[in-house]
Amino acid sequence: xxxxxDCLACRQHLACENDLMSDENQIxxxxxxxxxxxxxxxxxxxxxxxxxxxxxxFCEDLATMLTEHAKTxxxxxxxxxxxVLERVHRGxxxxxxxxxxxxxxxxxxxxxxxxxxxxxxPPSSQVR
Numbered sequence: 001x002x003x004x005x006d007c008l009a010c011r012q013h014l015a016c017e018n019d020l021m022s023d024e025n026q027i028x029x030x031x032x033x034x035x036x037x038x039x040x041x042x043x044x045x046x047x048x049x050x051x052x053x054x055x056x057x058f059c060e061d062l063a064t065m066l067t068e069h070a071k072t073x074x075x076x077x078x079x080x081x082x083x084v085l086e087r088v089h090r091g092x093x094x095x096x097x098x099x100x101x102x103x104x105x106x107x108x109x110x111x112x113x114x115x116x117x118x119x120x121x122p123p124s125s126q127v128r
Contacts, residue, residue, distance in 0.1 A: 032106065081120035082120040085121065
């Protein structure tokens with residue numbers, strides 16, 4: 001009598017299920033984050049999925065961590081949300097910040113979204 005794992009089709013199905021449940025398949029990277037990795041005239045990103053997913057996780061964590069900092073600066077300095085986002089952006093584009101300019105812009109947009117400050121972004125969605 002065959003058990004569930006003895007059948008070749010069952011083993012392939014189990015392997016497929018394990019692949020689907022791996023950590024890298026649990027992360028959904030938004031198109032807005034992938035876009036800077038796609039060169040003009042191309043349809044595939046210039047970096048492997050693992051690299052893009054790792055950078056996305058880093059940037060998402062960074063945006064999340066910056067929410068408290070941004071709220072504090074808004075209160076401490078008595079400035080607008082747009083001013084806070086601009087100041088944070090200047091820090092992110094500094095040479096040793098650890099993010100690319102495109103990632104810095106994405107982090108600021110995500111930070112604005114997390115804080116409900118999307119209206120504070122410039123209309124062109126380019127942070128100065």
